[in-house]
Amino acid sequence: xxxxxxxxxxxxxxxxxxxxxxxxxxxxxxxxxxxxxxxxxxxxxxxxxxxxxxxxxxxxxxxxxxxxxxxxxxxxxxxxxxxxxxxxxxxxxxxxxxxxxxxxxxxxxxxxxxxxxxxxxxxx
Numbered sequence: 360x361x362x363x364x365x366x367x368x369x370x371x372x373x374x375x376x377x378x379x380x381x382x383x384x385x386x387x388x389x390x391x392x393x394x395x396x397x398x399x400x401x402x403x404x405x406x407x408x409x410x411x412x413x414x415x416x417x418x419x420x421x422x423x424x425x426x427x428x429x430x431x432x433x434x435x436x437x438x439x440x441x442x443x444x445x446x447x448x449x450x451x452x453x454x455x456x457x458x459x460x461x462x463x464x465x466x467x468x469x470x471x472x473x474x475x476x477x478x479x480x481x482x483x
Contacts, residue, residue, distance in 0.1 A: 362444040
């Protein structure tokens with residue numbers, strides 16, 4: 360049922376770029392709602408608290424999660440490959456991008472200078 364296609368004619372490159380952007384948007388929404396759900400009462404106390412026990416953030420903190428939380432996070436992938444045609448290079452590029460963002464976000468360092476992040480559309 361997966362809609363993964365292997366050939367990439369030049370005519371499909373704009374779709375591949377658009378699917379990368381769409382994948383980013385869909386995954387962001389999925390992650391937002393599941394992350395909010397994991398911060399509710401018993402789900403937090405039994406599952407997500409494992410992630411928050413990492414007091415000193417580091418690159419490996421990103422993957423310090425309860426197995427059930429990992430299952431919830433990975434639940435996105437079967438849904439998206441059935442719902443949307445994707446090329447393997449788009450999946451690889453997306454996962455490399457997200458891995459870089461997640462590791463940098465949990466590294467304990469602020470990579471965006473305050474002058475940049477306190478102004479404009481990224482300030483919120």
